Amino acid sequence: xxxxxxxxxxxxxxxxxxxxxxxxxxxxxxxxxxxxxxxxxxxxxxxxxxxxxxxxxxxxxxxxxxxxxxxxxxxxxxxxxxxxxxxxxxxxxxxxxxxxxxxxxxxxxxxxxxxxxxxxxxxxxxxxxxxxxxxxxxxxxxxxxxxxxxxxxxxxxxxxxxxxxxxx
Amino acid sequence: xxxxxxxxxxxxxxxxxxxxxxxxxxxxxxxxxxxxxxxxxxxxxxxxxxxxxxxxxxxxxxxxxxxxxxxxxxxxxxxxxxxxxxxxxxxxxxxxxxxxxxxxxxxxxxxxxxxxxxxxxxxxxxxxxxxxxxxxxxxxxxxxxxxxxxxxxxxxxxxxx
Numbered sequence: 470x471x472x473x474x475x476x477x478x479x480x481x482x483x484x485x486x487x488x489x490x491x492x493x494x495x496x497x498x499x500x501x502x503x504x505x506x507x508x509x510x511x512x513x514x515x516x517x518x519x520x521x522x523x524x525x526x527x528x529x530x531x532x533x534x535x536x537x538x539x540x541x542x543x544x545x546x547x548x549x550x551x552x553x554x555x556x557x558x559x560x561x562x563x564x565x566x567x568x569x570x571x572x573x574x575x576x577x578x579x580x581x582x583x584x585x586x587x588x589x590x591x592x593x594x595x596x597x598x599x600x601x602x603x604x605x606x607x608x609x610x611x612x613x614x615x616x617x618x619x620x621x622x623x624x625x626x627x628x629x630x631x632x633x634x635x636x637x
Numbered sequence: 638x639x640x641x642x643x644x645x646x647x648x649x650x651x652x653x654x655x656x657x658x659x660x661x662x663x664x665x666x667x668x669x670x671x672x673x674x675x676x677x678x679x680x681x682x683x684x685x686x687x688x689x690x691x692x693x694x695x696x697x698x699x700x701x702x703x704x705x706x707x708x709x710x711x712x713x714x715x716x717x718x719x720x721x722x723x724x725x726x727x728x729x730x731x732x733x734x735x736x737x738x739x740x741x742x743x744x745x746x747x748x749x750x751x752x753x754x755x756x757x758x759x760x761x762x763x764x765x766x767x768x769x770x771x772x773x774x775x776x777x778x779x780x781x782x783x784x785x786x787x788x789x790x791x792x793x794x795x796x797x798x
Contacts, residue, residue: 495791495793495794498793499787499790502786503787506675506677506679506786507679507682509676510677511683523702531695536691616672619671620668623664
């Protein structure tokens with residue numbers, strides 16, 4: 470790990486992300502929070518619907534807003550990758566970052582499961598029909614996973630290793 | 638003014654928030670402030686994008702409840718925001734970007750409540766096209782909330798802003 474991080478930190482890309490553009494980091498941070506709002510807000514809205522709230526909206530119609538969450542996720546994966554490449558030490562040895570990444574993997578696996586296994590059911594569900602319990606489980610896991618992503622992301626500066634945040 | 642700011646920042650409460658020897662002080666309050674941000678801006682994004690033509694099969698009336706959730710998110714952020722301000726009052730009060738953020742929030746709230754009254758509160762045909770001014774308000778709301786996020790994020794850079 471240390472060898473990889475040291476190598477990455479020395480690459481021209483990492484250097485270019487870091488040195489000549491002091492405004493790039495704050496700009497990407499801002500975008501990262503915008504993406505956060507889209508992911509948490511829109512995925513949270515859909516999860517709440519899976520859990521049985523807002524029954525007036527059929528689940529397949531609530532799903533029409535999910536592209537917004539996907540846009541947010543795309544923004545955040547891009548900007549997140551930038552942070553990591555620009556400042557790999559700050560994250561690689563920070564336990565909060567590993568929790569965050571684990572939660573992202575869990576959220577993605579959960580969403581993938583829904584997409585592959587439950588989407589057909591969602592589309593054919595009658596408007597007045599109760600969804601199977603699996604919908605509630607997916608909604609709960611998704612909500613918990615994304616809240617963990619946010620929480621551990623926020624904890625990054627408080628758990629950073631000694632001198633770990635010195636990059637920027 | 639300076640005296641007042643310092644008196645709240647260095648009050649027992651202000652000191653506990655800023656440096657309390659527990660993860661439940663500053664870090665947790667900051668995390669809650671971020672959850673509130675996600676709720677407020679996320680709900681607003683759904684409502685605005687609905688006005689702009691996304692999810693047209695969802696009747697407006699069924700989305701009205703989102704305004705209430707948004708309001709709860711805003712209440713959470715008003716409270717946590719005030720607490721975060723107290724913990725750093727003598728610094729934050731002199732950051733120009735802080736007032737830019739407040740201005741954006743004010744404009745965004747004004748726009749969102751206007752959307753609630755003129756678009757969601759009326760008997761508009763839920764499947765018909767939105768009037769031009771409704772779309773204008775929706776775009777304005779998105780821009781104002783984005784501005785609030787960016788300004789809030791930049792408050793972390795005390796040296797520059």
